[in-house]
Amino acid sequence: QMELDRLAxxxxYRPGGPLAWARAVGELLGGRSGFRGSAADYQRLDSSLLHEVLRRRRGxxxxxxxxxMEVARRAGAPVYGVALPGHFVVGFGxxxxxxxxxxFDGGRVLTGPDAELxxxxxxxxxxxxxxxxxxxxxxxxxxxLNNIRAWAAVRPERSDVALWAVELSLVLPSHPARLRYERAQLLVQRGDFVGGALELDAYAELVSAVDESTAEQVRGQAQAARALLN
Known part of the structure; x- marks a missing residue:
């Protein structure tokens, strides 16, 4: 919070229209402050943690x-995120x-062909x-949170991170129902067989209305999880 306020x-003060805002924020954050990304950042968990991105200037x-967005918004810019497929950017105006x-590219202003590419x-x-x-x-x-889950998915030893990201996702008012199933699997993987079985039962009840065969398979997984207690 304090660092975002300081940067803002x-x-x-009100540099002009959308292009002027984009250039001003880019000069500050991408230029003087050194915020940008590289291919190596995709392999690091701290590239998805805001406090670490603020510390490292990488993400x-x-x-x-x-x-x-947070720095520009504090300064009064008409800014918002734009979720281009595979590459998130910011928009002004x-x-x-x-x-x-x-x-990610230090604040490079994108032309129409750039975005298309x-x-x-x-x-x-x-x-x-x-x-x-x-x-x-x-x-x-x-x-x-999906990015964090993807990072943890290829690192089985970090199931703690995967579970943390899933549980935060489930707090959101809108989330994929299958996250309940993912949470159940992680609980079982981490040795919480009772908690995992209960979550599997709850997910089976949820999907039974639309896919009874899948629900039956999940109930079988819940039974198998309970058997691990013996």
Whole structure:
């Protein structure tokens, strides 16, 4: 909080329109403060933790974008996140005058072809206008937690991190129901067989209304988890 406030205090007072804001924030954060990312940051958990991103000045696109949004918002900028497929950026201004900037690339202002290339590289599909709409803040939080879950998924020894991210995701008012199943599996993996079995039972009850065969399989997994207590 204090660091975000401090950085916001270094921005010029109302520098102008969306492009002026993008350049001012980029000069401060990407230039003088050194916020940016690299391929190596995708392998680090601290690239998805805000306090570590503020300390290291390095992070994933979405966390760097959060820094940009929070600093610029404090200074009065018309800023928001833009969840391009595979690469989160920030936007300034309304649709008719929107300017995009890429915090991961030090705040480079994106042209239309730049944005099209980012989307094509991630999906192979063309850029659609709906992709340029402001991201919902809760979706941003869920996407950050998804990144943490993905990091932990390939590191079985860090099931503690995976469980932490899943449980935070479940606190959000809107989340995928399958996270309940993922939490149950993690509990069993970590030796909480009773808690995992109860969560599996709850998930089976949830899905039984639409897929009874899947529900029956999950009930079997709950029974197997309880058997591990013997």
């Amino acid at each position: 205090g270094r921005l010029p 994933l696109p979405i966390l760097l974008s959060v820094v940009w 309304a649709a008719g005058e929107q300017v995009l900037a890429d915090p 980012l989307v094509a590289g991630a999906t192979g599909a063309p850029l659609r206008s709906s992709m340029l709409e402001p991201a919902d803040p809760l979706d941003v939080v869920l996407r950050v």
